[in-house]
Amino acid sequence: MATFELYRRSTIGMCLTETLDEMVSSSTLSPELAIQVLVQFDKSMTEALESQVKSKVSIKGHLHTYRFCDNVWTFILQDALFKNEDTQENVGRVKIVACDSKLLSQ
Amino acid sequence: MASTTTSSVYINVIEDVINKVREEFINNGGPGEAVLNELQGIWEAKMMQAGVILGPIERSSQKQPTPGSAITPVHDLNVPYEGTEEYETPTADMLFPPTPLQTPVPTPLPGSADGSMYNIPTGGSDYPTPVNDNGSNADIKGGRPSPYMQSPSPWSNQRTPLSVDVNVAYVEGREEVDRGTSNQPLTQDFFMMSSGKRKREDFAQYQNGGYIPQQDGAGDATSEVAKAEGSRGGNFLDRRHSTTTAKSKFLAELARSSSKIPQLDGPIPDSYEDMLSTPNIYNYQGVVNEDYNVVNTPAPNDLQASTPAPAPQNDIVDDDDDEPLNEDDDDEDDLDDVDQGEELNTQHLVLAQFDKVTRTKSRWKCTLKDGIMHINNKDILFNKATGEFDF
Numbered sequence: 004m005a006t007f008e009l010y011r012r013s014t015i016g017m018c019l020t021e022t023l024d025e026m027v028s029s030s031t032l033s034p035e036l037a038i039q040v041l042v043q044f045d046k047s048m049t050e051a052l053e054s055q056v057k058s059k060v061s062i063k064g065h066l067h068t069y070r071f072c073d074n075v076w077t078f079i080l081q082d083a084l085f086k087n088e089d090t091q092e093n094v095g096r097v098k099i100v101a102c103d104s105k106l107l108s109q
Numbered sequence: 110m111a112s113t114t115t116s117s118v119y120i121n122v123i124e125d126v127i128n129k130v131r132e133e134f135i136n137n138g139g140p141g142e143a144v145l146n147e148l149q150g151i152w153e154a155k156m157m158q159a160g161v162i163l164g165p166i167e168r169s170s171q172k173q174p175t176p177g178s179a180i181t182p183v184h185d186l187n188v189p190y191e192g193t194e195e196y197e198t199p200t201a202d203m204l205f206p207p208t209p210l211q212t213p214v215p216t217p218l219p220g221s222a223d224g225s226m227y228n229i230p231t232g233g234s235d236y237p238t239p240v241n242d243n244g245s246n247a248d249i250k251g252g253r254p255s256p257y258m259q260s261p262s263p264w265s266n267q268r269t270p271l272s273v274d275v276n277v278a279y280v281e282g283r284e285e286v287d288r289g290t291s292n293q294p295l296t297q298d299f300f301m302m303s304s305g306k307r308k309r310e311d312f313a314q315y316q317n318g319g320y321i322p323q324q325d326g327a328g329d330a331t332s333e334v335a336k337a338e339g340s341r342g343g344n345f346l347d348r349r350h351s352t353t354t355a356k357s358k359f360l361a362e363l364a365r366s367s368s369k370i371p372q373l374d375g376p377i378p379d380s381y382e383d384m385l386s387t388p389n390i391y392n393y394q395g396v397v398n399e400d401y402n403v404v405n406t407p408a409p410n411d412l413q414a415s416t417p418a419p420a421p422q423n424d425i426v427d428d429d430d431d432e433p434l435n436e437d438d439d440d441e442d443d444l445d446d447v448d449q450g451e452e453l454n455t456q457h458l459v460l461a462q463f464d465k466v467t468r469t470k471s472r473w474k475c476t477l478k479d480g481i482m483h484i485n486n487k488d489i490l491f492n493k494a495t496g497e498f499d500f
Contacts, residue, residue: 009460013481014488015119018155019126022148031144040130040148047125052479052490055118060482060491062459066473066498076463076475080498083457085484087491092484097457099496101477104462 006045007102010052019044049107060087064097074103115488116163123152161488458483461494473498 010016023040026032064083070076078099085092127149134145156162461480466473477494 007462009462010481012458013460014159014161014483015122015156015481018159019152021155022151025151026144026148031147032140036130036133036139039133040126043126043130044122047122047129048481049479051118051122051125052481052492055121056479056490056492058489058491060480060489060494062494062496062498064496064498066500069473069500071466076466078473078475078496078498085482085489087489092487092489094457094484097459097484099459099461099477101459101461101463101466101475101480104464104478107462 005107006042006049007107008041008045009100009102010045010048011041012100013048016044016048058087060085062086062099064094067096074106076101115161115490118490119156119162119488123149123156160486456483457485459494461491468500471500473500 011020019041023032023037027034027037062080062083062085064080066078067081068077068079070078076099078101080097080099081095083094083097085094127145131142131145133139135142153162459477459480459482461477464476464478466475468474473496475496475498477496478492480491480494482489482491
């Protein structure tokens with residue numbers, strides 16, 4: 004199963020990465036095993052988002068920068084408004100990083 | 110948010126990861142389950158510090174996690190630490206999540222995407238002119254390999270013969286006619302397509318007389334002539350040969366029915382004068398060829414003279430340029446960091462997959478799915494997202 008390493012940049016991914024870093028640094032864990040854990044995280048996170056999350060969000064804002072490189076879209080929005088079912092958030096500046104969903108199905 | 114909250118999804122993911130790597134930890138000389146538990150403990154602690162997991166996670170080996178009911182009411186998302194306060198005295202760490210967690214480490218993005226990105230089209234498309242020349246010459250010459258197109262042949266390397274065009278051909282012809290050096294009116298011959306046999310006779314006749322007979326329509330005779338010229342007259346003759354070859358391209362339409370086009374070229378000095386009088390054409394064509402090949406290939410003298418001089422300057426300039434460029438690049442990233450630093454923990458980030466990105470004029474629309482948003486210090490997951498941006 005193909006996975007993205009994209010989600011490693013999320014909070015949960017960063018927490019895992021830091022944990023693994025610490026454990027590898029203290030020789031508690033081998034680097035190889037740490038990488039295996041990260042790969043498993045890529046899979047588990049992707050599956051969880053597909054199967055356990057149903058919410059929809061709409062995003063509006065001023066597109067400050069757009070970039071498409073290596074099949075990854077990057078948008079930097081200014082004064083963005085995020086809406087979902089029960090809340091909305093205003094953000095002065097937000098970065099959106101999106102991988103091509105078609106790459107996962109291949 | 111829907112039925113499952115961010116916190117519960119995160120807990121499920123942690124559980125899933127831990128369960129699926131357990132085998133690796135226990136078997137194959139792995140570090141053992143204790144280390145795995147330590148990993149899970151630290152991971153969860155960091156998540157709680159970051160405020161994306163609420164409350165102590167009740168977990169026993171038998172009990173499957175039921176986080177939705179036990180741990181996280183939906184409204185808690187907006188007040189991440191409320192849950193923890195019920196169970197324990199909040200610590201400074203919990204009230205003020207450490208900043209490093211909010212700093213994204215630049216990890217390589219999609220590994221699977223890398224492979225497909227570097228399919229840079231390569232091929233002969235960089236050399237359209239030679240290819241075309243080859244093709245048209247082959248048509249005209251009836252398959253004779255055109256030696257001057259191949260750089261290895263030494264004599265042809267002196268000048269790349271080109272599509273010097275029609276104008277040159279006519280000039281030469283007129284000159285010859287004007288000077289009366291040929292017995293036949295050449296321009297008329299071109300269009301009348303006289304037979305090749307007479308041409309061969311001419312060839313024999315002129316060889317002694319120092320004239321250079323040339324046949325453009327047929328391959329065999331021409332190449333023979335070229336060899337003879339090469340042995341006798343040197344480079345200038347070869348260039349002349351190539352020039353006439355170019356002429357033949359112009360005459361291709363007219364000569365289609367006749368395999369040979371009789372042609373009489375002027376005496377050697379004339380051709381040389383032609384070369385000198387129109388040096389730019391030859392040099393320019395040579396330049397083009399060199400440029401499209403390898404930059405460092407030996408070029409004609411004029412070119413080589415010009416390139417080395419700027420080189421050292423370029424080095425210096427490059428150094429100067431690099432830093433501003435990099436600084437600019439960094440600046441953009443730095444802006445993010447600066448924002449983050451100033452607003453403390455507010456690196457707003459959306460990580461997702463895109464289904465479609467379209468643009469109409471300055472209006473962008475995109476559909477995303479399976480995203481993790483970190484906005485205003487909250488993690489929000491979505492299954493689908495639609496974006497409408499104006500640029």
